[in-house]
Amino acid sequence: MTQTRGIDYGHAVRDAVLAGMVALLVFGPITGLQLSGYEVVARMQWPLLFAGIVTLGRFCMAVWVQTEAGERSLARMRAKRSGGVTVAEGKGKNWQQKLVPFALIGGLALPFILMDNRYWLTVVLLALIYVLLGLGLNIVVGLAGLLDLGYAAFYAVGAYVLAMGAQYWDMGFWGALVLAMVFGALLGMLLGFPVLRMHGDYLAIVTLGFHEIIRLILTNWVSFTGGPNGASAPLPTLFGLEFSRRAKQGGQPFHEFFGIDYSASYQYMFVYLILFLFVVAAIVFCVRLRQMPMGRAWEALREDEIACRSLGINHVTVKLSAFMMGAMFAGAAGVFFATYQGFVNPTSFTFIESAMILAIVVLGGLGSITGVVIAALVLIMLPEVLRDFASYRVLAFGIVMVLMMIWRPRGLMHIVRPRFTEKGA
Amino acid sequence: MSEAMLKVSGLTMRFGGIRALNDISFEVQRGSISALIGPNGAGKTTVFNCVTGFYKATEGALTLHPQAGQSYNIPKLLGEPFQAADFINPVAFGRRLYYKMFGGSHRVANAGVSRTFQNIRLFREMTAVENLLVAQHIHMVRNPLAGVFKTKRFREAEERAVERAYFWLDALNLRDDANRLAGGLPYGRQRRLEIARAMCTGPKMICLDEPAAGLNPSETAELAEMIRMLRDKHGVTVLLIEHDMSLVMKISEHIVVLDHGEVICAGGPDKIANDPQVIAAYLGVADEDEVNL
Ligand SMILES: Nc1ncnc2c1ncn2[C@@H]1O[C@H](COP(=O)(O)OP(=O)(O)O)[C@@H](O)[C@H]1O
Ligand SMILES: [Mg+2]
Numbered sequence: 001m002t003q004t005r006g007i008d009y010g011h012a013v014r015d016a017v018l019a020g021m022v023a024l025l026v027f028g029p030i031t032g033l034q035l036s037g038y039e040v041v042a043r044m045q046w047p048l049l050f051a052g053i054v055t056l057g058r059f060c061m062a063v064w065v066q067t068e069a070g071e072r073s074l075a076r077m078r079a080k081r082s083g084g085v086t087v088a089e090g091k092g093k094n095w096q097q098k099l100v101p102f103a104l105i106g107g108l109a110l111p112f113i114l115m116d117n118r119y120w121l122t123v124v125l126l127a128l129i130y131v132l133l134g135l136g137l138n139i140v141v142g143l144a145g146l147l148d149l150g151y152a153a154f155y156a157v158g159a160y161v162l163a164m165g166a167q168y169w170d171m172g173f174w175g176a177l178v179l180a181m182v183f184g185a186l187l188g189m190l191l192g193f194p195v196l197r198m199h200g201d202y203l204a205i206v207t208l209g210f211h212e213i214i215r216l217i218l219t220n221w222v223s224f225t226g227g228p229n230g231a232s233a234p235l236p237t238l239f240g241l242e243f244s245r246r247a248k249q250g251g252q253p254f255h256e257f258f259g260i261d262y263s264a265s266y267q268y269m270f271v272y273l274i275l276f277l278f279v280v281a282a283i284v285f286c287v288r289l290r291q292m293p294m295g296r297a298w299e300a301l302r303e304d305e306i307a308c309r310s311l312g313i314n315h316v317t318v319k320l321s322a323f324m325m326g327a328m329f330a331g332a333a334g335v336f337f338a339t340y341q342g343f344v345n346p347t348s349f350t351f352i353e354s355a356m357i358l359a360i361v362v363l364g365g366l367g368s369i370t371g372v373v374i375a376a377l378v379l380i381m382l383p384e385v386l387r388d389f390a391s392y393r394v395l396a397f398g399i400v401m402v403l404m405m406i407w408r409p410r411g412l413m414h415i416v417r418p419r420f421t422e423k424g425a
Numbered sequence: 426m427s428e429a430m431l432k433v434s435g436l437t438m439r440f441g442g443i444r445a446l447n448d449i450s451f452e453v454q455r456g457s458i459s460a461l462i463g464p465n466g467a468g469k470t471t472v473f474n475c476v477t478g479f480y481k482a483t484e485g486a487l488t489l490h491p492q493a494g495q496s497y498n499i500p501k502l503l504g505e506p507f508q509a510a511d512f513i514n515p516v517a518f519g520r521r522l523y524y525k526m527f528g529g530s531h532r533v534a535n536a537g538v539s540r541t542f543q544n545i546r547l548f549r550e551m552t553a554v555e556n557l558l559v560a561q562h563i564h565m566v567r568n569p570l571a572g573v574f575k576t577k578r579f580r581e582a583e584e585r586a587v588e589r590a591y592f593w594l595d596a597l598n599l600r601d602d603a604n605r606l607a608g609g610l611p612y613g614r615q616r617r618l619e620i621a622r623a624m625c626t627g628p629k630m631i632c633l634d635e636p637a638a639g640l641n642p643s644e645t646a647e648l649a650e651m652i653r654m655l656r657d658k659h660g661v662t663v664l665l666i667e668h669d670m671s672l673v674m675k676i677s678e679h680i681v682v683l684d685h686g687e688v689i690c691a692g693g694p695d696k697i698a699n700d701p702q703v704i705a706a707y708l709g710v711a712d713e714d715e716v717n718l
Binding site: 085087284285288289291292293294296297299300303304306307308309310311312313314315316415417418419420421422423 | 477479527529530531532534535539540542546547548549550551552554555558559560562563565566567569572573583584587588590591603604605606622623626
């Protein structure tokens with residue numbers, strides 16, 4: 001802008017006071033009331049301080065956006081926001097591809113580095129499970145554009161396949177892994193059929209309902225699932241070698257076979273390594289998907305279903321395949337979760353779980369694989385790093401979400417579309 | 426010539442109480458450029474939607490003859506309601522159930538009819554080439570495992586598809602936009618890209634819904650050449666809806682005029698230009714000022 005415009009301080013003050021009052025309302029009950037014995041005492045200095053910071057910050061911001069520098073950077077932000085998608089430049093590798101070998105080596109070395117730190121080993125393991133879940137939901141929400149709020153249902157089913165399989169049919173980890181994926185895909189199809197005609201909000205509500213149905217079945221079918229008491233889940237075996245201190249009848253534990261001392265870390269390291277390889281395979285699959293007819297059809301369906309139909313694509317099978325593929329990923333993740341925890345019960349699979357996975361996908365950038373991986377690692381590991389601020393976790397989560405919506409509404413990573421050139425050219 | 430490419434007879438379409446189309450009959454000859462004209466709200470787009478299978482016609486027969494000796498009954502492809510007789514004839518029952526489950530407008534497209542839309546429907550966040558690759562979906566190797574391991578068959582199919590995509594980009598003068606996002610292209614090019622995408626499905630008949638809407642005169646002239654080229658060089662039958670009368674009169678051989686859901690006149694350009702009923706229908710509409718017959 002060329003002509004200089006006066007800064008409207010009155011407006012800034014009004015905005016700042018309003019923001020301060022809202023902050024007081026929000027922080028007041030959270031940080032101002034403290035329990036001491038049986039009494040709730042009001043300590044209003046904290047909320048007042050926070051509200052003061054917010055007021056001041058809002059004032060500075062309101063003034064800043066009216067200056068020329070502020071206007072320029074806002075304009076730049078707006079320009080960036082409009083294009084969340086770019087096309088690959090040439091054949092060269094981008095920074096994400098250059099990082100791949102380091103990530104591979106780092107990922108494989110990690111369990112050996114963390115060998116003596118079982119706590120962190122389990123945290124990393126959990127984060128990897130969420131990477132897998134994020135990749136799966138990314139297919140349904142990010143690629144096919146079907147808002148699924150009940151994704152944790154398939155996750156639960158995967159976990160219960162391992163637990164129930166071990167309990168009733170003497171099934172091991174490996175068998176359950178395959179069965180959970182098949183079973184997950186079938187359930188995905190079952191959910192897919194009734195929701196074929198639905199879009200957006202309606203689809204979200206039905207998937208939410210589906211999730212509750214599965215959770216209630218798991219809770220109330222006590223004779224089979226054990227209900228709220230849950231059931232135990234076995235550890236994986238390596239060519240029949242077990243990872244417990246003492247093997248079950250007839251078996252031989254891993255440490256005895258190799259003649260080393262027993263350590264409880266081995267089992268987590270082993271699960272980690274299997275999971276890591278599984279996740280790598282899943283990532284390769286997802287990367288390839290975007291250049292395969294299947295993935296392209298999903299994205300086309302997200303962009304315009306009617307146009308898809310006019311091109312001879314059967315939208316029914318395309319939608320079903322997206323649901324099935326997503327559910328397969330969740331089924332596998334469920335098996336890993338069950339073996340990691342050694343125990344399953346319905347409280348691990350509440351709606352919050354679905355919301356968390358959805359947050360990973362949205363933060364990652366709806367369709368970006370690198371984004372999903374980073375978002376999963378950050379969202380699961382950051383709370384562990386910030387243990388001391390545990391009570392502010394949800395607050396921090398909310399702030400991150402708000403900031404993301406302002407600066408990166410299309411997610412952490414920009415989507416890069418593949419480039420196609422003619423063979424001769 | 427044997428049979429007409431498309432035969433519409435007695436087509437009626439009702440939306441609740443509204444009768445959008447009333448007993449429409451017309452034919453589209455193989456290898457012709459035909460036009461469907463009429464004032465706004467006459468029901469032209471509704472005819473397209475019935476022909477391409479997006480609406481199920483309330484009444485009437487729509488028969489498609491993409492090639493000599495080949496014929497499709499469009500309502501059947503969409504899946505018809507069960508009849509009482511089906512419940513005693515398992516074969517008929519099974520067939521109807523099959524079409525009910527797996528039928529739909531995509532089958533009409535696969536039978537050889539492709540279309541563009543009045544308000545452009547591109548895959549906006551995909552590149553132009555990708556738009557054209559999606560159009561060839563049914564000719565690709567779709568097995569995900571073949572795709573992951575890049576089998577020979579898969580690679581060959583992909584290469585062929587990319588080649589074909591570039592062929593149509595060239596034909597519609599869009600080569601420079603190959604790797605640009607479809608949503609970011611200028612309006613005129615989006616219209617052409619939509620035509621290219623429709624052609625990539627390998628249709629026998631293409632239905633263009635107001636392809637010149639929003640184009641400037643030079644773009645419109647270019648478009649007219651391209652539509653001619655589609656027919657002359659590639660042998661597709663063209664059925665178009667258009668408001669630009671000079672374009673319609675210049676390129677089409679057969680014109681059907683609709684008004685209030687009824688055919689009021691059909692014939693060659695000369696006949697239409699001098700028909701008093703057509704002139705009345707057009708002059709009767711207040712804001713149709715661009716019309717000069
Ligand atoms: N899906 C629908 N539901 C209800 N009415 C419709 C629908 N589609 C079209 N119509 C009605 O049919 C009539 C013809 O519309 P249309 O075919 O779009 O006209 P045009 O000749 O301008 O393309 C209009 O009166 C419109 O309101
Ligand atoms: Mg119309």
